[in-house]
Amino acid sequence: MGLPGGEREAPPPRTPSPEGHTPGGVADEVARYRAWQAVAAALGGRITLVPGEAYPEAVRRRFPGLPERHMGLDVVYGDPRKGGDPVRSPFVGRVVDVGEHPQYGNYIVLDVGDGIQVKAAHLQAFGVGMRPGREVKPGDVLGLEGATGAATGPHTHWELRRGGRPVADPDEFLQLWERLTREKPEGARSGGAPTGELRIRIEGDGRLRLEGVPDPARRREAEAALNRGLAEALEVVHRPPENWRGG
Structure with a gap:
């Protein structure tokens, strides 16, 4: 050496x-x-x-x-x-x-x-x-x-x-x-970075799946982040207005 x-x-x-x-x-x-x-x-x-x-x-x-x-x-x-x-x-x-x-x-x-x-x-x-x-x-x-x-x-x-x-x-x-x-x-x-076009697919359970990321560990991490973001976005969309009193 x-x-x-x-x-x-x-x-x-x-x-x-x-x-x-x-x-x-x-x-x-x-x-x-x-x-x-x-x-x-x-x-x-x-x-x-x-x-x-x-x-x-x-x-x-x-x-x-x-x-x-x-x-x-x-x-x-x-x-x-x-x-x-x-x-x-x-x-x-x-x-x-x-x-x-x-x-x-x-x-x-x-x-x-x-x-x-x-x-x-x-x-x-x-x-x-x-x-x-x-x-x-x-x-x-x-x-x-x-x-x-x-x-x-x-x-x-x-x-x-x-x-x-x-x-x-x-x-x-x-x-x-x-x-x-x-x-x-x-x-x-780049150790598993995207090599082509990224695609997002919606599964039957409503969860998002990523295509185009060859590294399985990185893909799972990105999918988890995507689904967390989707859940937060849906929470904002369905949140009642601040002055809403129900009924």
């Missing part, structure tokens, strides 16, 4: 060996390198370790509980000796977990929709108001860069998680990252 000092940049394009050479091999490496640099530019930092890369032996000796290969993307934002730079959300989402872990240190998890979660780890501190249920947008400060947990220096470990498991294949990680940033509409990444 980290390299000493966090100084190593994303690996440069490598020339394939003659045995494994394909006509598009070098071009693919260059395209992959440029894609990583685009991710780094979007995050505002420097990549030091990519998904699927083997940990340096020194790191494995220091933290023997780490997996054989890196499960996310390590990014250094400021001075690798100090930390404390703001770590900003790259996506629209909703905070679903905030906590501390022996390896991840202080971490925050965003639900960005479609069963995909984003984890930022090793934070020095959490952003103001960052707790489960908080909606975030690109640029919101999730926390401050740190070196908590299994980290050899200040940096942020980013994971994309699908089905509860980290996406460790570098090409799959890049494709998913690009899809989240370029292709998905904001509503689909």
Whole structure:
């Protein structure tokens, strides 16, 4: 999850060996390198370790509980000796977990929709108001860069998680990252916010039902608020005039 000092940049394009050479091999490496640099530019930092890369032996000796290969993307934002730079959300989402872990240190998890979660780890501190249920947008400060947990220096470990498991294949990680940033509409990444037209339906019992809200918990909460408001409105409508004396 980290390299000493966090100084190593994303690996440069490598020339394939003659045995494994394909006509598009070098071009693919260059395209992959440029894609990583685009991710780094979007995050505002420097990549030091990519998904699927083997940990340096020194790191494995220091933290023997780490997996054989890196499960996310390590990014250094400021001075690798100090930390404390703001770590900003790259996506629209909703905070679903905030906590501390022996390896991840202080971490925050965003639900960005479609069963995909984003984890930022090793934070020095959490952003103001960052707790489960908080909606975030690109640029919101999730926390401050740190070196908590299994980290050899200040940096942020980013994971994309699908089905509860980290996406460790570098090409799959890049494709998913690009899809989240370029292709998905904001509503689909907002942790269950409406993705289309909202519709209100009146059930046989007279209660209101909402359609168009994919998150069941959010839909139930909104329906409860709607029905409370309807009850209050009906009470006002049927309230006798102030000077009414009956009879």
